[in-house]
Amino acid sequence: MTITPDPAVRRLPTQEITTTTDTREILANARRDTERYGLDDYFIVDVDSHHVELDSWPEILQYLDSPVLRDSANQMMRNWPNAARLALHNHSPGLTMQDVSGRIPHQASLGEETPGTTSGADRDATLVRRAMDAMSIDVQVVFPQPMLETGLHPQPEVATALLQAYNRWFTAEVLPREPRIRTMLGLPFENPDACLETIEEFADTPGVIGFLVTSQRHAGVHRNAYMPVYRELERRGLPIGFHAGPNQADTMTSTMNRFLSAHAMSFVTCNMTHMTNWVVNGIPERFPGLKTIWIESGLAWLPFMMQRLDHEYSMRQSDAPLLTRPPSHYIREMYYTSQPMEWTDDKLLAATLEAIDAENTLMYSSDWPHWDFDVPGRIAALPFVSEHGKRNILGETARKVFSLGG
Template sequence: MDTVVESATRRETQEITIHTDSREILANARRDTERYGLDDYFIVDVDSHHVELDSWPEIIERVEDPVLRDSGRQMMQNWPNAHNVALSNHPPGLTMQDVSGRVPHQASLAEPVADTGVHRDVTLVRRAMDALSIDVQVVFPQPMLEVGLHPNPGVATQLMMAYNRWFTETVLSGEGRIKTMLGLPFEDPDASLRTIREYADHPGVIGFLVTSQRSAGVHRNEYMRVYAELEERGMPLGFHAGPNQADSMTSTMNKFLSAHAISFVTCNMTHLTNWVINGIPERFPGLKTIWIESGLAWVPFLMQRLDHEYLMRQSDAPLLTKLPSDYMRDMYFTSQPIEITDTGLLEATFRAMDAEHTLMYSSDWPHWDFDVPGRIMGIPFLSEQGKRNVLGETARKVFGL
């Protein structure tokens, strides 16, 4: 136990830096735990993150291709600014998430960790879980969410496979409460199949993931064997949205706020539309799909829009046997960032998507816009069982926890 840091003094106000202890940042979350009795709830956080670039040299050492691995080593050795980004497509000059340095803790979780018995990321995740009353936390990378935009698909495949190898060996092996949906090297269907077969039986792997910022059409025939493999194994497939300030739509936007509001939504809207209209749910009815970190406001819009178009042009979607919105109600969605600026609109959204049975809580910690479990408890129209379902019971069913 890292006793020195465990006894850190709690302060009413403080400057938060990359070195601030996570438990101090999240200290107020304990008030929600006491107010709502959250310790009596089974809570699953379906979307949280760690900063994999802090361990990038370790990941580069697990790149399978020896030539590429050596290239990464040389970049880190000879280019100081490439030490934690070698071979990646992460744009460090455009890291706007920390609000110009005002919310810096997600840039690098550099808080002191004295426990050397496990990887430091395990300790950091444990701190967040305990502070937020989380029973099971699904952890994803951060900059790797952009890997689908890498200019070299072969490098992207190697990096994703190296990260998966590192994460399962170091973080997942250190704490049974930590789970993940491993990212698929989606540029390469063969590598995706290999990833599923290699890790599907790992106790910490509860599904697989497509990073949504990419131009690949998820309906293409070469992916059908990937979906068939997942369906046969009963493993859910998630689509995790991410930011992009350089695509054809967001490139016209002059504010990060604008791009952040739109890009997290449009990438998942594109994939979901292709998924439904091309009849993937009909071809793989047992494959559970989860749409992650796009919020909820877009869901009723897309339901209504696709239903409207489908009823006028059913010949374009011959595999469908019901309305697009009905397929969407068979899918699952994560809550963060849940839009609660208009309670009436939120209630209509919950009703449209049958949220009490399809929505799963996510914090998105340690990002600047994270949501604590109390965010769900404070929704006035949600029933008691609905709150329990959203906070953990639906995830228990989806992932077989």
């Protein structure tokens, strides 16, 4: 996609970035990569980006079906000022460590000016559009942020209601404002019947290209109750994604005394657990046409999983009677997003990409506006990926997985 740079946008020294800095100024250097690698000639799909749904929370809560929950939310927002943008949510703002004690402040609040916007949804669409244009992105898949923690909500029925309200708000208010925005809607995984209802309600909605499980949750994805959900997604040709998220309070991370430690592990181990149950219980054999995507877990864990599960399977095949091949074969046939790509050693990264057949299974993601985001030039700079592979990773694989056409 060819974008004409805004002459008023400048490149900023890092120390000038604040919570009110314009997205286009933060991403001005992305244009340098676009010109250097000729990315205007690529079809680029960003498979994982975010908006801050809590900025629009009062609007979202009005989409709650239950008048009792809706009234409770309104009372919370009216009587508890600190709950104005958190009512009924399980997000813990007191442990928001992402801005590194103020040294990376932009994610703490997307406070930039958006003149002319009249609602939270209008503002969200404006901010997404700015990021897309700055990074030369043709299609951007947008997810919420704090709602990635919804699977840990202490009241499962409230978690279901919040996801349903969010899905209705996003499809009614955000998607119609920008045709380049797409989404994989979150499934209320606490309730398999509600998952099926969600698919039925939104599968044909323009801009909805798949469905999502927020991975921070204590649920066995292999339970028989979920099989109708997977069957319905397979029947409709819609992918399922598992989007990782943070958790500093489970039985493992609660022993860690640094955010760095919990961040490094929690985004990976939740998807490691789900993938193990997914593969060992033969879900790929039962639903061979279901496209499965693992999102925001990085890539370094995958060779470990392939080797570890193959090793165990070679000695205990009777524990995985549905499998007809070693676990690594199924892992190699699933899909992955690139962010965060652990590029600290060329040889290790090259081996990882080869192990997962990245030129055919990896899809670019920015993870914008998170503090550790990656621009498309990150993929274009890979010295051990072919030109054909780079085009696939940046957009062509996503075109096939999501049936984007054209």
